Amino acid sequence: xxxxxxxxxxxxxxxxxxxxxxxxxxxxxxxxxxxxxxxxxxxxxxxxxxxxxxxxxxxxxxxxxxxxxxxxxxxxxxxxxxxxxxxxxxxxxxxxxxxxxxxxxxxxxxxxxxxxxxxxxxxxxxxxxxxxxxxxxxxxxxxxxxxxxxxxxxxxxxxxxxxxxxxxxxxxxxxxxxxxxxxxxxxxxxxxxxxxxxxxxxxxxxxxxxxxxxxxxxxxxxxxxxxxxxxxxxxxxxxxxxxxxxxxxxxxxxxxxxxxxxxxxxxxxxxxxxxxxxxxxxxxxxxxxxxxxxxxxxxxxxxxxxxxxxxxxxxxxxxxxxxxxxxxxxxxxxxxxxxxxxxxxxxxxxxxxxxxxxxxxxxxxxxxxxxxxxxxxxxxxxxxxxxxxxxxxxxxxxxxxxxxxxxxxxxxxxxxxx
Amino acid sequence: xxxxxxxxxxxxxxxxxxxxxxxxxxxxxxxxxxxxxxxxxxxxxxxxxxxxxxxxxxxxxxxxxxxxxxxxxxxxxxxxxxxxxxxxxxxxxxxxxxxxxxxxxxxxxxxxxxxxxxxxxxxxxxxxxxxxxxxxxxxxxxxxxxxxxxxxxxxxxxxxxxxxxxxxxxxxxxxxxxxxxxxxxxxxxxxxxxxxxxxxxxxxxxxxxxxxxxxxxxxxxxxxxxxxxxxxxxxxxxxxxxxxxxxxxxxxxxxxxxxxxxxxxxxxxxxxxxxxxxxxxxxxxxxxxxxxxxxxxxxxxxxxxxxxxxxxxxxxxxxxxxxxxxxxxxxxxxxxxxxxxxxxxxxxxxxxxxxxxxxxxxxxxxxxxxxxxxxxxxxxxxxxxxxxxxxxxxxxxxxxxxxxxxxxxxxxxxxxxx
Numbered sequence: 001x002x003x004x005x006x007x008x009x010x011x012x013x014x015x016x017x018x019x020x021x022x023x024x025x026x027x028x029x030x031x032x033x034x035x036x037x038x039x040x041x042x043x044x045x046x047x048x049x050x051x052x053x054x055x056x057x058x059x060x061x062x063x064x065x066x067x068x069x070x071x072x073x074x075x076x077x078x079x080x081x082x083x084x085x086x087x088x089x090x091x092x093x094x095x096x097x098x099x100x101x102x103x104x105x106x107x108x109x110x111x112x113x114x115x116x117x118x119x120x121x122x123x124x125x126x127x128x129x130x131x132x133x134x135x136x137x138x139x140x141x142x143x144x145x146x147x148x149x150x151x152x153x154x155x156x157x158x159x160x161x162x163x164x165x166x167x168x169x170x171x172x173x174x175x176x177x178x179x180x181x182x183x184x185x186x187x188x189x190x191x192x193x194x195x196x197x198x199x200x201x202x203x204x205x206x207x208x209x210x211x212x213x214x215x216x217x218x219x220x221x222x223x224x225x226x227x228x229x230x231x232x233x234x235x236x237x238x239x240x241x242x243x244x245x246x247x248x249x250x251x252x253x254x255x256x257x258x259x260x261x262x263x264x265x266x267x268x269x270x271x272x273x274x275x276x277x278x279x280x281x282x283x284x285x286x287x288x289x290x291x292x293x294x295x296x297x298x299x300x301x302x303x304x305x306x307x308x309x310x311x312x313x314x315x316x317x318x319x320x321x322x323x324x325x326x327x328x329x330x331x332x333x334x335x336x337x338x339x340x341x342x343x344x345x346x347x348x349x350x351x352x353x354x355x356x357x358x359x360x361x362x363x364x365x366x367x368x369x370x371x372x373x374x375x376x377x378x379x380x381x382x383x384x385x386x387x388x389x390x391x392x393x394x395x396x397x398x399x400x401x402x403x404x405x406x407x408x409x410x411x412x413x414x415x416x417x418x
Numbered sequence: 419x420x421x422x423x424x425x426x427x428x429x430x431x432x433x434x435x436x437x438x439x440x441x442x443x444x445x446x447x448x449x450x451x452x453x454x455x456x457x458x459x460x461x462x463x464x465x466x467x468x469x470x471x472x473x474x475x476x477x478x479x480x481x482x483x484x485x486x487x488x489x490x491x492x493x494x495x496x497x498x499x500x501x502x503x504x505x506x507x508x509x510x511x512x513x514x515x516x517x518x519x520x521x522x523x524x525x526x527x528x529x530x531x532x533x534x535x536x537x538x539x540x541x542x543x544x545x546x547x548x549x550x551x552x553x554x555x556x557x558x559x560x561x562x563x564x565x566x567x568x569x570x571x572x573x574x575x576x577x578x579x580x581x582x583x584x585x586x587x588x589x590x591x592x593x594x595x596x597x598x599x600x601x602x603x604x605x606x607x608x609x610x611x612x613x614x615x616x617x618x619x620x621x622x623x624x625x626x627x628x629x630x631x632x633x634x635x636x637x638x639x640x641x642x643x644x645x646x647x648x649x650x651x652x653x654x655x656x657x658x659x660x661x662x663x664x665x666x667x668x669x670x671x672x673x674x675x676x677x678x679x680x681x682x683x684x685x686x687x688x689x690x691x692x693x694x695x696x697x698x699x700x701x702x703x704x705x706x707x708x709x710x711x712x713x714x715x716x717x718x719x720x721x722x723x724x725x726x727x728x729x730x731x732x733x734x735x736x737x738x739x740x741x742x743x744x745x746x747x748x749x750x751x752x753x754x755x756x757x758x759x760x761x762x763x764x765x766x767x768x769x770x771x772x773x774x775x776x777x778x779x780x781x782x783x784x785x786x787x788x789x790x791x792x793x794x795x796x797x798x799x800x801x802x803x804x805x806x807x808x809x810x811x812x813x814x815x816x817x818x819x820x821x822x823x824x825x826x827x828x829x830x831x832x833x834x835x836x
Contacts, residue, residue: 051515094512094515139557
């Protein structure tokens, strides 16, 4: 009995060491010169930090906290389970304090600036910087008549905007998810890189992209926006239904599991909610952003050269705003943000007449959207039957995360303004 | 005896509480919605973090570590001594681990992305966003023939670049300090905001600014650059002499005291060192960046419309590069980076003929540069005597930090291209 226990222990130890491939490399999202965090070929994340007086250090990623182990010098090291390809928010926890990892670059998501890590992906070529004609992502402040304040956004201008100084371009208005901000699409979303590569390859026509903050638009005196529109004087919204990555625990940590807690995105109640999603942001977009972009940049200022898309909450905003303003946008993209159903379009004659592409996508691991009666594939087929040029896309093996949305932008950009 | 001791204790306690003004407000550099860190009217910083299981939490700012105190809920709170006006790097230390404060936004300095805090300043108006015509700060990737890689910089385009689509503009090449990168001038330096405000007020002519990374330029196979030029195959440089903010302790923390450890910036040895400062970056600037900017943007591509400036190490690079390329730049700015002395210009006929403004500045607390034989004021007077249009500026009550450099840019921008 004792011998078999010893054998089993030895066997387990061998198995455990065989399970971790020792080919860890610094993550591409690390700060320059920082060795940790690392990723191996199994897509496990290895974190390390010096915390000589700490009792407990954990790596908090994908909704799971992994214990790190301390060495004689007070340096803690440990690995996560394999992660999905693409970008994930994460953090460290030191004796109960949730903090950014000093080794990573920082990204805005889960309602905080904090650590992010990119897990190498088989298709990462499409969002890798290449020596092709380069557009630029520009930081812009503008005056909002709605919020009566200066606001902050980013605009992508394609290379040809600079090299062909008389040409005018179409514009895509592109929105982030819950808990994120106007930096998401250009930073972790890699929007500029994806577009430069697509345009250089002749797969997309050159167009401008404006990326704003869809959460912080408030009329003077108004409280922060909740779902279903602003609630002046009401409590700070608790983020239900969850869109983008959400707090995983009491400290407001990174995203939990890929699906848990997010309601089914379909049905009449959902459609009504989506229509109310715009709130003050809808007004800012229609009254301030679009006129500002069309005044300050060389833009083809008509419906057929205007698109709107967004991820998760930004997809629901796209849903609501494009239906509420049915003759404003000819191209509509909803990434992991549910669907626009044929039922909603029964009386939407203007939208049906105006729309040239309605694109809906999600990650293959987003069970509510990737399969069943409300799946993007099924709804797109139903929309085609009523004459809408609907497209669907399912990102292989990804969840409600940025790899799904990078791929969605890559697909959507090839369909519009053509 | 006992009574007088009690009285004294009571007196001390009253004094201590009288010393801290309880008018703390969230810092302007906080993440949206985050209450801490806070600053009071005495310019003290109050930090707070939940770390229920920690034994020790410290606020590490200005080269001093301040102990925080834990309450019954495991939340730690504490204050620093009064800080100088303007921007400072800082961090928290939790049981020996140096980490970013989850409440602040993050900035690149002291060779890491980490916490920064802006202390309100009497003159902050000049770097506050206003409803004036807005230029934009644009993120740009470009191919470098020197490093044989894609490189990353930022370009500021004034509002008129967009509104007046045939006009061409002068260009300033503007460099950061040691331990910083290409994001410094636009983020903590507030370059775009300062320029938009100056141009709107008619105090500066509209010009373009290109901001690159002066530390990471390496020829293929070369090691990271040290002072005195690249040292292929040599050890990673330890950063002597220190320019920008520098590690305060064994964990590589934020800046220490304003002066300690930085050598006197003057004399023949210094001049020789400055001439060797360019390294691979000099080649990247001359062969790649300037031609790229002059090809891709509407630029007046001649010497009289080209300026170079930099802070600390970037000022020393400006010193070296403008003397090594004496007919390339008509305007030269050196902020907290020493001086160009009349001795150095004895044989520099081309430089003397080309130069239209030579501007040198420092903070009033930078004793080596603010006073004495090598002070910016004294050297500027000596340069005027040999026919150079030299200007000096001393930023009141600031040290080797960003408030000095924001003010220096504000002054320098009003002198050039006029």
